Amino acid sequence: MSLRKIIALWIFIVSAGVAIYGFWNLYNQSEIGYWTMAGSLLLISVVCYASGIHHHIISKRQKGLPMLVYGTFVLSAAALSIYIPNPLDLRPWEIYVRIPNSFFFSLFMLLSGLFGAYLSFRPFYDYKKEGAQVGAYYVFYLTLLFTLFPLFLIIFNIVTRGMGGITWEFLTQDIVSMGEEGGVFPAILGTLAMISLTAIIVLPLGVGTAIYLAEYAKKGLAVRVIRTAVNILQGTPSIVHGLFGYAFFVLILFDGKKCLLAGALTLAILTLPIVTRSAEEALNSIPGELRDASLALGATKWQTIRKMVLPPSLPGILTGTVLGLGRAAGETAPIMFTAVYFSGAGTPSSLLKPVQALPYHLLSLYRLVGYRDVEQQAWATALILLMIVLGINFIAIILREKYRQRF
């Protein structure tokens, strides 16, 4: 690793640290957050810009102008923000908002950071391979950081706030006095039952559709129609699924009564496109040569699919299914009209009885905050829901690894 890279990395780590600090402050509604965030962005852009200059020099192209423009811009931005009266009073213009000085400062920092990043990435496109390579490296590094960060923030946040409410009682008891006491045991069971049932319904449907699309259907109008339908289904808001489930399953099939089965059917429709698409992708990723080899040995089409195509695509199918179930586990809208009660349903006992479920429980507790002392319980519920979703994904990883070894 060259010295330049070490320095760049160091600055990068520092600015990432500042960015995290900024997020943390922002999250605690402290003003300091704005400018720390903006500052970190500025720092990062400086790193990129520095490496950009480096490549300016090695490519012997004299493009001093962007740097000059940038420097002027940053300096004048800083100067301007200092001269803005503190705090800015807009009342003379009949705007009754008071804007603190630091807001402008951070806004300028942010803008100059963005502008700097733009300027510094731009030259990468002018250079031949090496410059583009370095540029790509930094860009992807940045993207990675900005993608992982919110995830960590969410998990950290929910774990720290929810931990306090997790007790043995909370995990094993039914809800008492509107959630102020007792726990979420029936809701946990209800959620697990609901997604298991969803899996049982959606797997054969989704995989069957995918097999039809990928293996049997002639590439024509019918396939395009089905595929478009699947896409539309995927883009449909979950509340629409919920209303459909109520109108069709609950009112028509189940005599106006909410029940576990109606919820699972609705969730199955919700997850169907995810399962179908991932299964189709997995099937399409099996090379045609293997199919040809199998057919050439006198296997029928179905034998080929069953023995050659399905087993190696199983990891992909499972991953897609489990991701879909992870989504289903956290959905509230599709089940609130079709399957769940806040309290009184008890542990699931029949497919045709309503259940309690964690996402709806969380929503109900949230609505009660302010009237009842349930905030701690709400965070704890969120934590359990998060754990279940993470657990499902963990299972997906294990399954995938296991099957990968077999084939």
Place this chain on the structure above:
Amino acid sequence: MFAKIQELLEKESSCERTDLPDRVKMKVQDFDLWYDDIQALKSVDMDVEENKVTAIIGPSGCGKSTLIRSLNRMNDTIPSVRTEGKVWLDGYNIYDDVTDCVDIRRKVGMVFQKPNPFPFSIENNVFYGCEVNGMDVDKDKTVERCLKQAAIWDEVKDRLDENALSLSGGQQQRLCIARALATEPEVILMDEPCSALDPIATAKIEDLIDELKKDYTVVIVTHNMQQAARVSDYTAYMYLGELIEFGKTTQIFENPKKKSTEKYITGRFG
């Protein structure tokens, strides 16, 4: 329903027949093939003699693969393909409506250009054909017979349960040959079986082809003129979808009747 089955059964027994000349295993007769509107084979006529090696040569894109894939109806897997004409196997027209592709492919095995073993164990690779055809044979014996016939037994006999993908390219190709032998085919088609292999592996496969013709009828596509001269008894020269010349390999190479053939085999093509 019963009438329908009756009809099918009658059809089954009514597959178009003809009497082929002695020693002719397969006969391609006035065969045309189109990919959508593009005609890739133009009224091809060719005899494949029993227990002999027939080579198909010709410049790239002339339709060699298309022709060899027509011999076991592998072209049926491509939706845009349309055919006319007949291909006889033992006096039965394999393009008759009532013939079952699965039967044909069991009798006419195929080895592809790129080695394509299945991603599971060596023995399961070999046994796959028997399994899907529901053949009532002893697994270990079949595996051993086929691997020995494909001259790869000594190299893999201690690792039959290993994944076939761990073999080298040349070994993989011989495994694919062994796999094709397991269904007890009568004809073996090979589409450029050596093009992904080094000279030593190629020599092994060529020796193997020489061995195989004792028990099987072999059709091979090759780009390598020396290979065609070395291994084949008959040679077919194709150009732009037409079969220009067909005859004994010695005759084609020493005394070609057509100018185009001569140009191609002497390397003055173009």
